[in-house]
Amino acid sequence: xxxxxxxxGRPAPSLRAQLLETAGDLxxxxxxxxxxxxxxxxxxxxxxxxxxxxxxxxxxxxxAAFEQAAADADAGLVAExxxxxxxxxxxxxxxxxxxxxxxxxxxxxxxxxxxxxxxFLQADRDERLQAAARTWYESDRRFVRTVLERFxxxxxxxxxxxxxxxxxxxxxxxxxxxIIAGATAASAARHFxxxxxxxxxxxxxxDWRTLRTPDPASLAPTPRTATEARILxxxxxxxxRDGAARFTHRSLAAELGTATSVAVxxxxxxxxxxxATFEHAQHALLARNDLLxxxxxxxxxxxxxxxxxxxxxxxxxxGGLRPEIVAVDELLAAARHDPSxxxxxxxxVLGRGAHSFHLLRSLDDAPxxxxxxxxFLLTVCGIAAxxxxxxxxxxxxxxxxxxxxxxxxALLAPPPAR
Numbered sequence: 001x002x003x004x005x006x007x008x009g010r011p012a013p014s015l016r017a018q019l020l021e022t023a024g025d026l027x028x029x030x031x032x033x034x035x036x037x038x039x040x041x042x043x044x045x046x047x048x049x050x051x052x053x054x055x056x057x058x059x060x061x062x063x064a065a066f067e068q069a070a071a072d073a074d075a076g077l078v079a080e081x082x083x084x085x086x087x088x089x090x091x092x093x094x095x096x097x098x099x100x101x102x103x104x105x106x107x108x109x110x111x112x113x114x115x116x117x118x119x120f121l122q123a124d125r126d127e128r129l130q131a132a133a134r135t136w137y138e139s140d141r142r143f144v145r146t147v148l149e150r151f152x153x154x155x156x157x158x159x160x161x162x163x164x165x166x167x168x169x170x171x172x173x174x175x176x177x178x179i180i181a182g183a184t185a186a187s188a189a190r191h192f193x194x195x196x197x198x199x200x201x202x203x204x205x206x207d208w209r210t211l212r213t214p215d216p217a218s219l220a221p222t223p224r225t226a227t228e229a230r231i232l233x234x235x236x237x238x239x240x241r242d243g244a245a246r247f248t249h250r251s252l253a254a255e256l257g258t259a260t261s262v263a264v265x266x267x268x269x270x271x272x273x274x275x276a277t278f279e280h281a282q283h284a285l286l287a288r289n290d291l292l293x294x295x296x297x298x299x300x301x302x303x304x305x306x307x308x309x310x311x312x313x314x315x316x317x318x319g320g321l322r323p324e325i326v327a328v329d330e331l332l333a334a335a336r337h338d339p340s341x342x343x344x345x346x347x348x349v350l351g352r353g354a355h356s357f358h359l360l361r362s363l364d365d366a367p368x369x370x371x372x373x374x375x376f377l378l379t380v381c382g383i384a385a386x387x388x389x390x391x392x393x394x395x396x397x398x399x400x401x402x403x404x405x406x407x408x409x410a411l412l413a414p415p416p417a418r
Contacts, residue, residue: 016054019040019044019061024115026039027066028110028114031245032062032118032245033246034337037051037057037061040058040061063132067132069119070135070139073112073139073140077139081143089151090152091152092197095194098189099186099189099190099193101165102165102168106168118333119132119133120387120391121329121330124391130391134391137391141162144161144162148161151197157411160411162388163381163388163404164377167377167380168192169185188377191371191373195374221280224280228266228267231263231266231267232276232280233280234252234256235255235263235277236323236327238255239281239331240323240327243330244274244330244334249263249264271340271341274334275341277327281323281327285325286355288313288322291362295362299362301363301364302363302364303364303406303409311398311405314386319394319398328383332344353378355375356378356379357376360412363409368416370413374413382408389401
């Protein structure tokens with residue numbers, strides 16, 4: 001980023017660093033919505049004019065904070081690479097290393113993960129932020145390739161590995177186990193690593209203790225009137241277009257062309273509307289999957305059909321992400337900063353994981369020994385893939401999503417050797 005003023009005459013760099021640190025803390029804690037010029041200047045105990053002096057305003061500060069967080073993360077990866085340089089591990093050792101790395105990112109690097117998540121959510125709305133996100137992604141990808149080569153595993157799987165660590169460490173592992181507990185994340189990481197190394201997965205008993213079978217009633221959509229469905233469809237579009245951070249009763253009323261009381265009288269608070277929007281979006285995605293009825297009926301499906309259905313569920317005909325999946329992703333992120341939205345992801349992860357598990361078992365060449373954890377990983381990695389997809393041009397997304405889906409299926413449900 002280009003500074004608005006030359007170096008000459010600038011106050012001490014420590015103040016600039018303080019502003020970057022404060023902005024990063026706010027982004028991690030309250031998201032972009034709460035990272036206002038007033039909030040930063042108040043937290044740093046400086047005049048708001050200094051933000052303009054150093055960064056040209058709030059937007060310049062936010063971009064610089066993202067870039068600083070990416071640089072700090074890259075420095076950490078360089079140190080980790082140097083620590084691995086003196087070792088000679090093999091594929092079987094990857095399980096322990098990967099489980100530790102997932103927990104380290106999810107628990108010790110919480111701030112960095114939350115900043116990264118916020119950046120990638122905004123990447124396709126601002127070209128400057130997309131460039132910063134792309135730089136961060138490429139840094140992560142280079143590190144993963146280096147790690148896989150060190151453990152004598154195929155570097156071509158680096159995208160899958162990055163998906164898994166983002167899903168387990170960045171997105172779904174949160175403090176106090178409000179989404180998935182650390183033990184579950186570690187178990188899932190070990191399961192993934194063993195699949196990657198070609199080792200047998202854990203015993204079923206461990207698998208069943210880790211993941212509960214959801215109550216079918218909790219997965220059923222709440223019955224809605226035609227008016228309520230129209231409100232929620234508009235809310236999905238609004239969250240997908242502008243982000244959850246900008247969602248208000250007033251913005252929804254403007255989207256609908258009605259008074260604010262129309263939505264308030266039916267759903268109540270902003271949090272109540274967003275919770276209903278989240279449920280509406282995820283069930284709309286399930287309704288788009290044309291294979292679910294076949295799976296429920298006990299039929300079998302070819303892998304190619306499973307991949308095509310997955311891609312068609314997420315992308316429209318022009319390669320744009322469907323508003324339902326963007327809204328789900330936005331609201332998962334919003335739940336990190338807003339206690340009133342906590343608990344959104346649990347039913348989604350377990351419910352969709354159950355659907356994914358049954359889909360894997362329905363493949364016409366499904367292997368023996370599938371675990372419920374395979375379905376869970378298929379779900380969370382599929383959601384994590386959106387970070388990379390947001391960085392691609394719409395014309396590139398369909399092929400990229402399909403390629404990754406084929407890789408995911410081959411890893412978690414390898415076809416029997418012929």
